[in-house]
Amino acid sequence: MSIKDTATRVAILDTLATRVATELKAAKQELQAGLKDAKAETGTQQISVDLAGRDIGKATLVQPKAAAVVTDPDALLAWVRTVAATEITTRLVTEVRPAWVANLLKQLTATGTAEWADPDTGVIHDVPGVTMQGRAAHVRLTIPNDGKQAIATAWQSGALTALVLPELEAGEQA
Incomplete structure (x- = not known):
């Protein structure tokens, strides 16, 4: 050819x-x-x-099934300060460590609710700044x-x- x-x-x-x-x-x-x-x-x-x-x-x-999604990062940050302050990284911008948020969202998605059980205390928390959203x-x-x-x-x-x-x-x- x-x-x-x-x-x-x-x-x-x-x-x-x-x-x-x-x-x-x-x-x-x-x-x-x-x-x-x-x-x-x-x-x-x-x-x-x-x-x-x-x-x-x-x-x-x-x-x-619905997945957990951060809809209010500031509310989530304020809450993490009270339950897992070591998971926060402070730079010019204060944010929750992305790996911890990813794990949190994975856990919430698995349970189907925006409630998190603290593994150390067993206390169930309503997680502010996170909602369950349907997926297409x-x-x-x-x-x-x-x-x-x-x-x-x-x-x-x-x-x-x-x-x-x-x-x-x-x-x-x-």
Whole structure:
């Protein structure tokens, strides 16, 4: 293959990759919205993915549990001064050591509440400056290797043309 042919191939693949990435993003958003609707209507959070009647994987709506997030650093700092003053580093700016905050948030996330049990005293504290916030749902695709091979075979045979290519042709030029 000549350098000119290689340049042409790269230009085509780059253009197609960009268009496919755009279509993929839109399709994932549509899938997530559909799964959210299905969950609300019927409780369904997982659907099978099939190709020509063959089950090749599954799509699952994943709703992570709420995570602890610092929403008021000053309130958190004032509280840490009273329960774990050695975890505070003073510089030009006084802040709680990031590693300690990360561990605290991990503990609070695990318990699902903004209450911390002091390991030394056993006292339960409401942690100021930290709230539990929901996290965005997302879709997880699970396509095992044999499913990926089935997709590759269908692509090579042209069987995916009607499913994928019309959407690429119908979209606006990038």
